[in-house]
Amino acid sequence: MSGLSETERLGCTEILKLLSKSDLLSLSDTVTFKVIVVENATEATETILSFSKNAEELLRRKKVQRDLIFKYLANEGVAMAPNSEKHQLVKRTLELWKAVVDKRPQGETDETTSDDLSLKAKVGFDPQLLGQQFCQWFFQLLNSQNPSLGQPPQDWGPQHFWPDVKLRLLARAGSVQMEEFLGAELVSLRLLALTKEERLLLSPNMEPNGLRTLASPHGMVLVAVAGTIHRGSACLGIFEQIFGLICSPLEKNKWKIKFVNLKIRGQDALGGTEATAPALTYNSSELQLLCT
Incomplete structure (x- = not known):
């Protein structure tokens, strides 16, 4: 199951919007091993998010190029050196998303799932x-x-x-x-x-x-x-x-x-x-x- 928190999903969606449609559809094929056929950019984005193990795996994909992550960080007001390598940009992006979750008031959680079936049984779950x-x-x-x-x-x-x-x-x-x-x-x-x-x-x-x-x-x-x-x-x-x-x-x-x-x-x-x-x-x- 997808291991992206709500904050990571929103961030990854913004980055995926920067991809061309052909790159988006190609990435969807890669992530799902061509098992899921998608018709448009919206379906491709949802499929990529659902089938990605975690945010880091998605950011490290070849189609998610260094320049796109750099541009996303700039849009978020995070200044990085122009010659930063991709792994540095990925690390900074993950830190940014973690900081957003850490700032949440106590008791307000960012729902996450893991890559096994350890979804918590809780009252009022969907x-x-x-x-x-x-x-x-x-x-x-x-x-x-x-x-x-x-x-x-x-x-x-x-x-x-x-x-x-x-x-x-x-x-x-x-x-x-x-x-x-x-x-x-x-x-x-x-x-x-x-x-x-x-x-x-x-x-x-x-x-x-x-x-x-x-x-x-x-x-x-x-x-x-x-x-x-x-x-x-x-x-x-x-x-x-x-x-x-x-x-x-x-x-x-x-x-x-x-x-x-x-x-x-x-x-x-x-x-x-x-x-x-x-x-x-x-x-x-x-x-x-x-x-x-």
Whole structure:
């Protein structure tokens, strides 16, 4: 999930505005490994911010040139020597953003997330925001295991699941296949096989019609998401996935996966339906049943 604080997001947005449209779209492709297709500068900016691990990683990108950071600092009233190197400008920018947060009155926080599931469970938290951040984190992590991307795989494994996690996988591609797996090790390995062995890329639809969340009174948060499945440049079909998340107080309030229901439909099972940005077919009452 994105590790940018609100202050860093605002600052990075200002810097990204200084990029040309072609550089912005190119940077979006780089950050998402070309998994997410964006149409315009606004979508590109939002995607870059969402998929960047932290502010420093984004500022060090080749497309974010030294002169742009220099110009941003000048606009913010921060004077730097004209011959400052890029790493010095990056360091000064990060210090500037940190100083803004440090000046905040006590109790007023700048919401941040980390690159694992350690979003704090707190009263009044927003399940929809958790759902968005979880999906960005989960699919980026799972897709990074796909060797065809040529990227170093991130830290996938059973540690992200509860020991008694259950996976139900229903695939309709020609015939109907139903598989069930129980336990963190088996569930982790079966999901890993989708990207590592089968070389699939799962692209979630993060728009309101593709993502729905529901918080149960017992502490479970359901995250339902629809998306498209790709191999290389081919779109193979669509998926719908429901996650049950429960917070683990013994592990610094990390959200861990309690169950996963995954439905996959191949192109031949879609009957000519448009596969781009598929919408969820689950409604709230169906999700409510899964909470019980």
